[in-house]
Amino acid sequence: MKVILNQDVPNLGELGDVKVVANGYARNYLLPRGLAYPFSPSVIALFEKRKAEIDAHKAQKRSASSDLKTRLEADELLLDMPAGQNGKLFGGVSNATVADELLKKGIQVDRKRIEVPGRVIKSVGNYKVTIRLYEKDEAVVRLVIKGHVEKKAEAPKQEAPARRRRHEESQPAPEANAQETDAA
Numbered sequence: 244m245k246v247i248l249n250q251d252v253p254n255l256g257e258l259g260d261v262k263v264v265a266n267g268y269a270r271n272y273l274l275p276r277g278l279a280y281p282f283s284p285s286v287i288a289l290f291e292k293r294k295a296e297i298d299a300h301k302a303q304k305r306s307a308s309s310d311l312k313t314r315l316e317a318d319e320l321l322l323d324m325p326a327g328q329n330g331k332l333f334g335g336v337s338n339a340t341v342a343d344e345l346l347k348k349g350i351q352v353d354r355k356r357i358e359v360p361g362r363v364i365k366s367v368g369n370y371k372v373t374i375r376l377y378e379k380d381e382a383v384v385r386l387v388i389k390g391h392v393e394k395k396a397e398a399p400k401q402e403a404p405a406r407r408r409r410h411e412e413s414q415p416a417p418e419a420n421a422q423e424t425d426a427a
Contacts, residue, residue, distance in 0.1 A: 244269040245282035247290055252278050259290055259297040308377035311350070315374060319385035320344050326367055326390025335363040336388060341372055364388060 244266045251257040252273070255264070261282060264273065273279035280286045290297070322344060325333045338357035345352050358373040367390040374382045 246273060246279035247282055247286055248273075248279050250278050258300060259293070304377050305380075308380045312376055312380060312382040314350065315345075315382040315384050319387055320348075320372075322386065322388045324367075324388060324390055326392065328392060330367040330390055332365050332367065332388070332390060335365045336386075337363050341384075341386065 245261065245263050246269050248256050248258055248260045248262060256262050262279075264279075269279065269281070274281070280289075320341065322336060322340070324336065327333065336359065338354045338359050341357050341359065342352055342354040352374055356375045358375070360370055360372070364370055364386075367388050370386045370388065372384045372386050374384060376382060
């Protein structure tokens with residue numbers, strides 16, 4: 244079914260786009276929620292009247308994307324992760340880790356838009372992470388991963404606790420003796 248999107252729909256398109264979707268998807272999801280209109284000459288005329296509004300909305304998204312790109316590329320992300328002596332990280336740095344770190348800086352980016360080299364970084368070093376923004380705009384963020392070795396404080400060794408079970412089994416419980424004497 245051919246539809247014209249009335250709003251931005253994730254993984255489908257944005258306002259004013261003409262898309263061909265499955266009939267059930269259009270009838271059961273897009274049309275009842277007002278996310279799209281069926282493709283027809285009257286709807287095309289309606290969207291032609293709104294063309295200036297749609298273009299202004301897209302221009303605003305482009306400018307926000309370019310502002311975000313300059314903010315992202317201006318500085319670097321510094322991650323301090325627990326690592327072993329040889330520089331291998333305990334765990335790894337994924338797109339979710341990068342998204343959380345960006346959120347701490349006040350930048351909200353969907354983790355699905357972040358491309359980490361090799362999907363997961365498992366060692367200390369300098370990396371470049373690509374973030375897909377609006378349309379074909381991409382930002383390259385410098386990521387510095389520093390490792391720190393966690394030292395465990397050695398606790399004094401304690402003696403193993405004595406096995407109680409064998410000791411308890413050899414001596415009958417006082418409650419059991421009291422019940423046996425009452426029954427007799």
